[in-house]
Amino acid sequence: MNMQTIKHTLIGPIRQAVTMTGLPLKGALKDEQLEVISEAGILIKNDRIHQVGNYWELYPEAQSIGAEMVSLKGDFVALPGLIDCHTHICFGGSRAQDYAINLN
Numbered sequence: 001m002n003m004q005t006i007k008h009t010l011i012g013p014i015r016q017a018v019t020m021t022g023l024p025l026k027g028a029l030k031d032e033q034l035e036v037i038s039e040a041g042i043l044i045k046n047d048r049i050h051q052v053g054n055y056w057e058l059y060p061e062a063q064s065i066g067a068e069m070v071s072l073k074g075d076f077v078a079l080p081g082l083i084d085c086h087t088h089i090c091f092g093g094s095r096a097q098d099y100a101i102n103l104n
Contacts, residue, residue, distance in 0.1 A: 008067035012041030012055035018079040019052055042078065043067070052078075 017040030023033060041055030043062060051058065062069065 007044075007046055008050075008062065008065050009044040009070060010041055010055075010058060010062035010067045011044065011070045012039075012058070012072060014040040014042070014055070014072060014078050015075045016040065016077045017042065017052055018077070020080050040078065 015038070017037045019035045019037065021035045023029060037052065037054060039055050040052060041058040041062075042049060043051040043053075043058050
C-alpha cells in the first residue's frame with residue numbers, strides 16, 4: 001500500500017485577499033462584486049490552494065493538522081492571476097507599410 005504524506009502550509013496573515021468566488025465567467029466586473037477578505041490566510045494542501053479565509057479562523061485548524069506556518073510581515077495583498085488568454089492568427093507578410101503610415 002502506497003501511503004502519500006499530506007503536506008499542509010498556512011500562509012498569512014495577508015492584509016487583503018481577493019477571491020474569484022461567485023464571479024461571472026465573462027464580462028465586466030464591478031468592484032462591489034469582488035470578495036475581499038481582510039487579515040486573510042491561505043491554507044495549502046499538497047501544493048494546491050485548499051482554503052482561503054480569515055487567517056485567525058484558519059490558524060487553529062492548521063495547528064491541529066501540523067501545518068507549516070509561513071508568517072508574513074508587512075502589508076500584502078493576494079489576488080488571482082488575471083490572465084487574458086487569447087490568440088492571434090499568424091501574419092506572414094511585411095509590416096513595412098504599417099510602420100510608414102504610423103511615422104506621419
